[in-house]
Amino acid sequence: MKSRALAERLSIPGGDIAVKVIAGLVIAVLWQVLVGALAPAYVAKPIGILAAIPKVLASAAFLKAAWSTLSAVLEGLAIAIVVGTAVGLVVGRIRTAERAMGFYISALYAMPMVAVLPLVTLWFGYTNGARMALVVFAAFFSIAINVADGARAVPPEHLEVARSYRARWPQIWLGIALPASLPYLLAGIRLAAGRALIAAIVAEFFISLEGLGFYILFNSRTFHHDDAFVAVLVLAFFGIGVEVAMNWATRRFMPWYRRERRD
Amino acid sequence: MRKEPFWQRWLVPALSLAAGLGLWEFLGSRTSAAFLSTFSATMRRLAALVRSGEFTDALAQSLALFVAGFLLAAVVAVPTGLLLARMRVLRVALEPYIMALYATPMAALTPFILSMMGFGFAPKVVVVYLFAIFPILYNTIEGARSVRPELIEVARSFRSSEWRLWRDVMIPYTLPFALTGIRQGIGRGLVGMVVAEFFLSASGIGRLIIVSERDFDTAGVLAAIIVISVLGALLMGLGRMLENRFAAWRGIAR
Numbered sequence: 001m002k003s004r005a006l007a008e009r010l011s012i013p014g015g016d017i018a019v020k021v022i023a024g025l026v027i028a029v030l031w032q033v034l035v036g037a038l039a040p041a042y043v044a045k046p047i048g049i050l051a052a053i054p055k056v057l058a059s060a061a062f063l064k065a066a067w068s069t070l071s072a073v074l075e076g077l078a079i080a081i082v083v084g085t086a087v088g089l090v091v092g093r094i095r096t097a098e099r100a101m102g103f104y105i106s107a108l109y110a111m112p113m114v115a116v117l118p119l120v121t122l123w124f125g126y127t128n129g130a131r132m133a134l135v136v137f138a139a140f141f142s143i144a145i146n147v148a149d150g151a152r153a154v155p156p157e158h159l160e161v162a163r164s165y166r167a168r169w170p171q172i173w174l175g176i177a178l179p180a181s182l183p184y185l186l187a188g189i190r191l192a193a194g195r196a197l198i199a200a201i202v203a204e205f206f207i208s209l210e211g212l213g214f215y216i217l218f219n220s221r222t223f224h225h226d227d228a229f230v231a232v233l234v235l236a237f238f239g240i241g242v243e244v245a246m247n248w249a250t251r252r253f254m255p256w257y258r259r260e261r262r263d
Numbered sequence: 264m265r266k267e268p269f270w271q272r273w274l275v276p277a278l279s280l281a282a283g284l285g286l287w288e289f290l291g292s293r294t295s296a297a298f299l300s301t302f303s304a305t306m307r308r309l310a311a312l313v314r315s316g317e318f319t320d321a322l323a324q325s326l327a328l329f330v331a332g333f334l335l336a337a338v339v340a341v342p343t344g345l346l347l348a349r350m351r352v353l354r355v356a357l358e359p360y361i362m363a364l365y366a367t368p369m370a371a372l373t374p375f376i377l378s379m380m381g382f383g384f385a386p387k388v389v390v391v392y393l394f395a396i397f398p399i400l401y402n403t404i405e406g407a408r409s410v411r412p413e414l415i416e417v418a419r420s421f422r423s424s425e426w427r428l429w430r431d432v433m434i435p436y437t438l439p440f441a442l443t444g445i446r447q448g449i450g451r452g453l454v455g456m457v458v459a460e461f462f463l464s465a466s467g468i469g470r471l472i473i474v475s476e477r478d479f480d481t482a483g484v485l486a487a488i489i490v491i492s493v494l495g496a497l498l499m500g501l502g503r504m505l506e507n508r509f510a511a512w513r514g515i516a517r
Contacts, residue, residue: 016355023356043379099271100279110499111492112453114461115469118476119484122298197368198454205373205462213371220374232371239366 048226049233056230062215066234069204069211072128073196073238076135080192084140085178085185088147093177098148105148109141113195114202121207131203131211138199139192146188150181183257186246193242197235300482308482309489317471322490325456325467328384329498332391333452340399340448341441345433348407358404365397369455373462382464387456390463394455398447406440407433438509446502453495468494 028046035045056062091098091105117134124130158176167175204213212231219228250257284302291301300308312318347354373390380386410433418428460469468491475483 019352019356020359024360027360039379044375095267096271096275099275103276103280104283107492107496110450110495111488112450112457112495114454114457115472115488115491117461118472119481119488122476122479122481122484194366194368198370201368201370202458202461205370216371217374220378223378225375225378228374232367235371236363236367239368240363243362243366 042223042225044225044229049229052226052230053233056227062231065211065215065231068209069200069213069235070238072131072211073135073193073200076132076200077139077189077192077196079136080139080143080196081185081189084143084188084192085147085181088144088185088188089151089173089177089181091144092148092151092181093173102148105141105144109145113138113199117203117206120203126207126209128209130207131200131209134199134203135196138195142191142195143185143188146184146191147181150184151177153184154180183250183254186250186254190243190246194239197239201235297479297481300485304482305485305489308480309486312471312483312486318490321467321471321487322494323467325460325469325491325494328387328459328467329391329452329456331384332388332455333395333448335388336392336395336448336452337399337445340396340444341403344400344403344441344444345407345429345437347404348410348433348437349429354404354408361397361400361404365401369393369397369451370458373458377463387459387463387466390459391452391455394458395448395452398451399441399444402444402447403437403441406437406443409440410436439506442502442506442509446499446506449498449502450495453491453498457491 032046035043087101087105091101113134116137117130120130120133120137124133154177158180159172162172162176200211201213201216203209204211205217208214208217212235216228216231219225219231287299287302291299291304296304309318347357369390372393376386376389376393380389414432414436415428418432423431456467457469460467461473465473468487471487472484472491475481475487
């Protein structure tokens, strides 16, 4: 009860936005002061990062790096979405297929994907292809697993009605199973995007490949932490952007979907 | 629902596994050993690693790293999540930042940790901690936020003390969500463990993978990857078991 009273007393006029902004400022000030007092001078601090933003965003090297990483992530995600949806539908709708492939998918999903990076470099060389392979590998399984969940959860009444009207299998698959799995697909994309970003960054560290990951690695090694942190912000915005877009799309286009999470 | 026939439940997976291993063996025998070693060579390599003791050391190092980082994350995140759930102002204030960090790829922070903390055990624990903490925090807050207000109202009408309210309503209600976070945290923590072992001071299974790769010892790489996959499957299975054990009442929980 006491904490409720405290909460009420602390509630600030101007609403939640003001509280969030104030909290952000408090965090920034604490960061600036504490890091300034305790850490070596090169460590990134809010003022330095703010000052670095225009310079970094205007530099051609940074833009090239950002394009390289983000386009690789988007391309890998697109591949994973197409193939993962197809595999997920098959595994979710056909019991035999699930028995044959399900355990491969869950096992590969549970393994920390970066572990295969050295293997991927053996196969693809120290190239863009290796990064792409790791991104697809990281993204594919969350999508396949989620779509399979969705395809399995199709309401049986829908299938019964479809069968009573002698629907053909393409109509059942594309007209019923696929739409019913869409919210699961979006949830899968949320997870996949996060994993794909990690995969791309880690691959760039490992391969020394042009991109935001390597930009961070290079600049933090040469003690340009403020510049490197701008790249972290760009990656964070990308991650948050996907999260927000997927949540929005679920609410906007699938209002019937009861939210349920799976990772 | 009709009972699943035996052949489909057991025969199909067995055949599929055999086909997969057979294909691996076949492809491995057709290419150079540095490109892809066969399944049998990988198993022999694994056995050799186990016999030499190299494997046990690596596994112990990796597990120590994972457990230290993950426990630290859980011990910090669960109480913080509950606290934020009860203190509305704090939750409103911090939620967007926690959500943002949840969506940020923590791997991007490893170079900073490397350059600030250098090599050693502590910076690697920090990496695992950072990977694991935000899913736990995020899910715990989500769960605590969804405690039905009627429950709290009823508890309060019966003059429940704050402590009883936590014990009888908040904690039991939030637990399943926290466990979902813990399962996600295990998954991400494992990724953090491998990242830390690759890019900070090489150690454990991660080091085994890198060293084998440099020697073009593909059988060694594959053996270590198999070990890490089994470790991942076991830990994730543990997380799922905990979740099912305590989340049964959540109905749709899986």
